[in-house]
Amino acid sequence: MEYTFSDRVSNLKPSAIREIFKYAADPEVVSLSAGNPSPDAFPAKEIAEISAKVLAENPISVLQYSVSEGYTPLRRHLTEYMKKEHNIGREGDDILITTGAQQVMDLCSKALVNEGDVVICEAPSFIGSLNTFRSYNAKLVGVPVEPDGMSITALEQALKDNKNAKFIYTIPNFQNPSGVTMSLEKRKAVYELAKKYGVLILEDNPYGDLRYSGEFIPNIKSFDEDEIVIYCGSFSKVISPGMRVAYCIAPKQIFQKLVVCKQGSDVHTNIWSQYVCDEFITKYDFNAHLEKLRKLYTKKAQFCMDLLDKYASPAITYHKIDGGLFIWCDLPESIDMPSFCKEAVLKKVCVVPGNAFLTDENEKCNSFRINFSTPTDEQLEKGIKILGELANSKLK
Amino acid sequence: MEYTFSDRVSNLKPSAIREIFKYAADPEVVSLSAGNPSPDAFPAKEIAEISAKVLAENPISVLQYSVSEGYTPLRRHLTEYMKKEHNIGREGDDILITTGAQQVMDLCSKALVNEGDVVICEAPSFIGSLNTFRSYNAKLVGVPVEPDGMSITALEQALKDNKNAKFIYTIPNFQNPSGVTMSLEKRKAVYELAKKYGVLILEDNPYGDLRYSGEFIPNIKSFDEDEIVIYCGSFSKVISPGMRVAYCIAPKQIFQKLVVCKQGSDVHTNIWSQYVCDEFITKYDFNAHLEKLRKLYTKKAQFCMDLLDKYASPAITYHKIDGGLFIWCDLPESIDMPSFCKEAVLKKVCVVPGNAFLTDENEKCNSFRINFSTPTDEQLEKGIKILGELANSKLK
Numbered sequence: 106m107e108y109t110f111s112d113r114v115s116n117l118k119p120s121a122i123r124e125i126f127k128y129a130a131d132p133e134v135v136s137l138s139a140g141n142p143s144p145d146a147f148p149a150k151e152i153a154e155i156s157a158k159v160l161a162e163n164p165i166s167v168l169q170y171s172v173s174e175g176y177t178p179l180r181r182h183l184t185e186y187m188k189k190e191h192n193i194g195r196e197g198d199d200i201l202i203t204t205g206a207q208q209v210m211d212l213c214s215k216a217l218v219n220e221g222d223v224v225i226c227e228a229p230s231f232i233g234s235l236n237t238f239r240s241y242n243a244k245l246v247g248v249p250v251e252p253d254g255m256s257i258t259a260l261e262q263a264l265k266d267n268k269n270a271k272f273i274y275t276i277p278n279f280q281n282p283s284g285v286t287m288s289l290e291k292r293k294a295v296y297e298l299a300k301k302y303g304v305l306i307l308e309d310n311p312y313g314d315l316r317y318s319g320e321f322i323p324n325i326k327s328f329d330e331d332e333i334v335i336y337c338g339s340f341s342k343v344i345s346p347g348m349r350v351a352y353c354i355a356p357k358q359i360f361q362k363l364v365v366c367k368q369g370s371d372v373h374t375n376i377w378s379q380y381v382c383d384e385f386i387t388k389y390d391f392n393a394h395l396e397k398l399r400k401l402y403t404k405k406a407q408f409c410m411d412l413l414d415k416y417a418s419p420a421i422t423y424h425k426i427d428g429g430l431f432i433w434c435d436l437p438e439s440i441d442m443p444s445f446c447k448e449a450v451l452k453k454v455c456v457v458p459g460n461a462f463l464t465d466e467n468e469k470c471n472s473f474r475i476n477f478s479t480p481t482d483e484q485l486e487k488g489i490k491i492l493g494e495l496a497n498s499k500l501k
Numbered sequence: 502m503e504y505t506f507s508d509r510v511s512n513l514k515p516s517a518i519r520e521i522f523k524y525a526a527d528p529e530v531v532s533l534s535a536g537n538p539s540p541d542a543f544p545a546k547e548i549a550e551i552s553a554k555v556l557a558e559n560p561i562s563v564l565q566y567s568v569s570e571g572y573t574p575l576r577r578h579l580t581e582y583m584k585k586e587h588n589i590g591r592e593g594d595d596i597l598i599t600t601g602a603q604q605v606m607d608l609c610s611k612a613l614v615n616e617g618d619v620v621i622c623e624a625p626s627f628i629g630s631l632n633t634f635r636s637y638n639a640k641l642v643g644v645p646v647e648p649d650g651m652s653i654t655a656l657e658q659a660l661k662d663n664k665n666a667k668f669i670y671t672i673p674n675f676q677n678p679s680g681v682t683m684s685l686e687k688r689k690a691v692y693e694l695a696k697k698y699g700v701l702i703l704e705d706n707p708y709g710d711l712r713y714s715g716e717f718i719p720n721i722k723s724f725d726e727d728e729i730v731i732y733c734g735s736f737s738k739v740i741s742p743g744m745r746v747a748y749c750i751a752p753k754q755i756f757q758k759l760v761v762c763k764q765g766s767d768v769h770t771n772i773w774s775q776y777v778c779d780e781f782i783t784k785y786d787f788n789a790h791l792e793k794l795r796k797l798y799t800k801k802a803q804f805c806m807d808l809l810d811k812y813a814s815p816a817i818t819y820h821k822i823d824g825g826l827f828i829w830c831d832l833p834e835s836i837d838m839p840s841f842c843k844e845a846v847l848k849k850v851c852v853v854p855g856n857a858f859l860t861d862e863n864e865k866c867n868s869f870r871i872n873f874s875t876p877t878d879e880q881l882e883k884g885i886k887i888l889g890e891l892a893n894s895k896l897k
Contacts (some may be wrong), residue, residue, distance in 0.1 A: 168744065
């Protein structure tokens with residue numbers, strides 16, 4: 106039988122990052138291509154404790170069907186926490202627990218985007234989200250990322266040019282892949298432009314708690330007097346990605362549509378893991394845990410940047426980061442980035458070619474992304490040394 | 502701001518069953534409207550044991566990101582188990598772990614159905630699946646369910662009338678909501694018709710292991726020499742629905758598209774729960790556990806049918822079942838079913854009106870569905886007595 110697939114997936118390819126993971130799975134290859142939390146970051150002991158407790162105390166509720174909106178105590182505690190810590194969430198908002206942040210992208214696309222509608226993205230941006238938008242046949246329009254966040258001029262032009270833009274997708278803190286943090290001025294400007302043009306904002310903040318330097322900058326959702334921002338948070342980087350627990354805080358009308366879509370997607374998120382996250386943020390010292398993570402990653406990020414200074418200069422330059430898990434590296438024009446990445450794999454180091462993060466993958470790009478949270482210090486040193494030698498040998 | 506939702510969700514309503522749950526949440530109301538496993542059905546002790554073990558032995562793998570296809574040992578063990586026990590799965594097939602069986606419906610719709618394409622369903626059928634198909638703007642065409650499964654004449658007519666039919670959705674064992682089991686002859690006929698008309702079959706089998714009487718009938722997927730059947734199985738009814746672990750066995754080309762869609766939906770299914778399911782089916786006596794469940798439910802099903810004989814006759818008639826969790830009840834023409842269900846709620850008993858399960862909810866229907874797995878014996882007796890009294894009082 107000749108299978109006929111839907112238009113929306115006929116041209117979809119597996120994520121380029123996931124393809125690169127195939128090389129990365131070779132134990133001889135140093136992978137700087139992942140985005141996994143450090144193995145040292147998981148509160149495994151606490152999770153085991155909580156899990157034993159909730160299974161002993163509430164075995165039926167933990168194992169039975171639950172409601173699509175999410176576990177009520179977790180929703181309440183997150184609502185209180187986000188209000189208190191970040192001034193996020195107003196009376197007109199409600200909170201939905203999702204199966205990872207990826208599901209927020211999926212549900213928002215499903216609820217808001219007709220085929221051909223425009224989603225405005227940062228360029229570069231997180232490939233997983235871009236692929237989800239593509240899977241609904243959204244048209245992606247990229248807005249260049251500058252050192253202080255997306256170009257406001259280009260954003261306004263994109264809004265003028267695309268009357269059918271549905272939302273602006275942004276990762277304001279320690280953006281994946283660029284590492285860039287959007288300035289307060291630009292956050293306000295993005296908000297005002299969205300309001301002016303009647304377009305929603307989808308604010309994705311998986312790394313917000315992982316700031317290593319510089320001052321906290323309020324999230325766009327904290328300005329949201331007009332109910333135009335959908336905020337997405339996640340436990341993947343701060344508790345465990347394997348549990349797949351994330352959330353979004355959205356205006357109630359949108360929330361209601363997302364709930365209906367979630368019913369049809371997976372009914373509800375794993376309830377056991379929702380219990381575990383709830384106990385962890387309420388009965389343990391969550392802020393102390395975050396502080397521990399920041400300490401761990403501050404050290405790793407600095408170590409990585411020191412290695413880049415030591416081994417990669419002058420051929421590879423990089424953008425200093427204040428948080429997150431990624432560093433964006435640039436090659437000079439004289440070095441062809443895709444060939445460089447392929448040669449690096451042959452030398453057993455895996456990075457992600459920058460064009461993978463563009464709205465148009467065929468666009469020329471001379472950057473690549475490295476991750477420092479997953480590899481060990483030894484792997485980082487080995488990998489960056491090889492990258493530096495390879496790039497510098499090409500300069501001569 | 503006036504929100505504009507996508508065409509596919511503008512007319513979607515929350516599931517009628519979920520709306521009924523709101524009444525069912527009142528502790529004074531006897532709910533016969535759910536589809537939850539019995540609280541006595543969960544292997545809670547074993548799950549706690551396994552969870553403690555895997556978190557102690559493999560904390561990182563259990564909590565870290567994993568692959569979209571699913572946990573490799575679970576995929577291998579399920580493949581072996583399904584082949585050995587049910588002759589399901591051939592060389593051309595592959596297995597994907599999903600976040601509940603609902604996600605199989607979602608991914609198949611996403612990968613296969615363009616807006617306006619037809620999905621052929623049993624009428625009545627499982628409301629959750631129908632709503633997922635609707636959320637992709639599929640056109641649903643219903644084929645009446647007879648006591649031995651869907652009408653083959655009506656199915657062929659539907660296939661002739663709808664050249665853009667993408668798949669036939671069927672629950673051959675102890676169908677939800679009708680309780681009907683499709684005969685072997687009809688399973689073969691459905692397979693041959695699908696082959697003849699070049700249409701796929703989506704075989705949903707959540708209750709297959711819960712047979713209480715009669716002989717095992719081979720699943721449609723076991724005939725699948727032609728790679729036209731997508732088989733969906735689930736741990737929700739036999740281990741725990743709260744963990745959201747299910748799977749589908751599909752021809753490789755389709756499998757690959759489903760994997761790409763899953764990457765964009767939730768990246769992967771909760772890996773902790775996948776470890777737990779894998780250990781439970783391999784290190785524990787899974788078949789003995791299934792036997793225990795069948796014993797529990799055989800008793801409950803018989804108790805429920807005895808109560809219907811005792812209290813509901815002659816106004817309410819019902820269809821005897823050989824398995825599953827639901828009994829389909831008919832009212833005489835003289836009683837208006839929707840009014841009856843509303844009055845029942847006022848008398849504190851909640852059932853699901855039969856029209857909720859039709860492809861066209863506005864079609865006339867004189868049946869309703871009751872569930873016997875969730876309520877206690879006392880609740881069942883109380884509920885059915887009230888239903889019987891109400892119906893019989895209307896006969897006079």
